[in-house]
Amino acid sequence: MKKIKIINLVKFYTLLFLYKQPMCGYELIKQLEKCTGKKISASHVYPFLSLLKKNKIILIKKKGERGKKDYALTKEGRYFTKRLIDKFAQLIEFDKKIKICVSCGCKLLNGEYKEKIGNKILCFCCKYCAKNYRH
Ligand SMILES: [Zn+2]
Missing domain, CATH: 1.10.10.10 (Winged helix-like DNA-binding domain superfamily/Winged helix DNA-binding domain)
Known part of the structure; x- marks a missing residue:
């Protein structure tokens, strides 16, 4: 064919x-x-x-x-x-299944950076995004 x-x-x-x-x-x-x-x-x-x-x-x-x-x-x-x-x-x-960085919105294809903020575990692409999100 x-x-x-x-x-x-x-x-x-x-x-x-x-x-x-x-x-x-x-x-x-x-x-x-x-x-x-x-x-x-x-x-x-x-x-x-x-x-x-x-x-x-x-x-x-x-x-x-x-x-x-x-x-x-x-x-x-x-x-x-x-x-x-x-x-x-x-x-x-x-x-x-693809997660998205809650701070910058980019797709997390290669793992993710997780951080507990408040009582929720959130996913970020990097720790800098997590930091930005907290502020
Ligand atoms: Zn990000």
């Missing part, structure tokens, strides 16, 4: 929607517009869909007498999308 980069929200949402249920291009565009609050043109969506199809991430299912075309994720496509979702979930989890 060729590597497909998901570099914008429209692409990410496209995969998420198809993960939930197969749908036709028109439905997809309507859903994308609802979600992003932007006008989405076919040229935003169809080239990406054909790229996904080429890479066997989606396939086309014909439905009904009038031959409505639904896009559906393949098995690989579901796996690909699930991994994408997991990656995003991890990113969010990771962000939640």
